[in-house]
Ligand SMILES: Nc1ncnc2c1ncn2[C@@H]1O[C@H](COP(=O)(O)OP(=O)(O)O)[C@@H](O)[C@H]1O
Ligand SMILES: O=C(O)C1=C[C@@H](OP(=O)(O)O)[C@@H](O)[C@H](O)C1
């Protein structure tokens with residue numbers, strides 16, 4: 001009897017979830033620090049789908065970092081690139097896609113996700129977000145000396161829009177795999193997959 005390990009993945013029910021997605025992607029949305037990038041990578045492994053982070057794709061396409069794009073071209077140019085990249089990723093078939101925290105605010109991106117994906121809002125409290133974003137300084141919007149005030153202001157505007165996502169999952173400070181399992185359960189339930197339970201040990 002060996003306990004399940006990362007090597008036993010994908011999880012039971014994953015194949016049926018992917019089948020029922022019918023080519024749609026699972027798209028993580030939510031605030032900076034919600035865990036979209038970290039949890040998304042594990043979710044891809046668990047579902048047996050390729051994972052892609054939209055911010056990384058934008059950086060690759062632009063051959064510069066997000067802070068450089070903001071500094072050299074401005075936020076509007078970043079948002080244009082973000083819309084194009086996410087539309088392309090959605091068109092390329094079933095994946096787990098981690099978006100950047102502002103992506104879901106664009107109506108055309110929400111429409112594209114509604115057509116070609118299932119949106120999952122990773123929801124977290126400001127205190128949780130703040131403690132997480134403090135660890136890295138690659139978020140130009142939060143590099144203004146008042147990350148807490150900025151996060152609160154962004155959350156007030158964005159929360160009603162994130163609430164339009166198909167599924168909401170809390171991103172508590174618990175092991176990433178627990179959050180991943182909660183997403184798989186919620187996606188499975190939404191798609192009517194009964195077997196979307198963790199594989200039993202042994
Ligand atoms: N469930 C969690 N518990 C504790 N820390 C987490 C959790 N999910 C993410 N983190 C941490 O929060 C930070 C931000 O995560 P990240 O995936 O970059 O968020 P996002 O892409 O939503 O901005 C990272 O250091 C990550 O390890
Ligand atoms: O909230 C935002 O507007 C942004 C969030 C970032 O992504 P994360 O949410 O992954 O940090 C990145 O797209 C960019 O710095 C803008």
Ligand SMILES: [Mg+2]
Nearest residue numbers: 036037098100
């Ligand atoms: Mg991210």
